Amino acid sequence: MTETRDVWVFIEQEEGESAPVSLELLGRARELAGELDGEVTALLLGHEIDGLPQQAIHYGADRVLVAEHPELELYRTMPYARVATGLVTERQPYIILLGATPIGRDLAPRIASAAGAGLTADCTELEIGDFERRGEVYKDLLYQIRPAFGGNIIATIVNPEMHPQMATVREGVLKLTDPDPARQGVIERITPHFESHDLALRVLKREIRLPSIDLKNAAVIVAGGMGVGSKESFDLIIELARVLGGEVAASRAAVDAGFVSQEHQVGQTGVTVRPRLYIACGISGAVQHRAGMDQASKIIAINTDPNAPIFEIADYRIVGDLKKVVPKMIRVYREDRVQGETA
């Protein structure tokens, strides 16, 4: 079969709920497919996932390939890889996108290896463009864009020959587009077939630890870095976040120093956030930190160094000692709140 110009998105789901990154990917896939004159196909595997095919169409899919089977209820590498690689080999999509989640990172290499395809992990942007090598022009390739060499450069990676072109994309970096309930699409049901060794692994028990903080969806984030100085001083950051009704975040250096736990880390190897307000206290603004927060609507930075790189992206710059500035902010916001309550 000849290669299509279709863009596939693997829809990750858990207990009948799609992962937000899969819906983000559908919106981007829609734009890419528009440039390629191709279709968006959602690949949906699971069991009792009734509402999800329609949801995928509303978020941008033209076609949904649905494989429903009790053996696909919980993600396991072998049965999922069997179904996904079978469909990819048979239908030859042009591009396949997955979320850079634990499941996406597990499944993507399986598909790439079976299909002999190239794969770029942890992309932060995707575009369509041409590529020239030794006088030969490759048209309409997927530019797979991601930080590389410790985040010091942004690399654009292309895969001219070994298709499909595959990428996993970090959660939260692509904008979630609004669903369109009027969108129409085709739902195609697939009957999955497994080899007996695909089912060798059984899940006997699952324990789910819910994250105690929700940085990804926070509207206000107060973040502290090494400039905070100590675990004790980090109480200032926690208090400011509390007064503002926001979440607490940190740079990797602050996490490594033990000021707060790892789940608070924002950046390339932490969480990507998109709050309405991000207050960066004593954070230098290394490129790896910025990769996780530079899409905040408004950024306030507090730093003693007027040349700190964080100021390059800040909307409001406060040059000063956070140990003097943050208590003042807490006091002012508290007074504001009290006045608001008594007014």
Ligand code: FAD
């Ligand atoms: P520093 O760079 O030490 O900056 C401290 C800042 O505080 C300085 O600008 C200083 O002027 C200011 N300051 C000092 N005292 C005060 C004061 N009293 N008041 C106000 N300001 C003060 N980092 C991340 O954050 N997230 C990541 O996900 C991440 N991933 C990485 C991945 C890789 C592969 C690599 C190589 C690095 C990664 N890093 C990440 C680390 C990153 O490169 C930086 O080292 C880190 O972000 C620095 O943290 P910081 O700004 O808190 O500390």
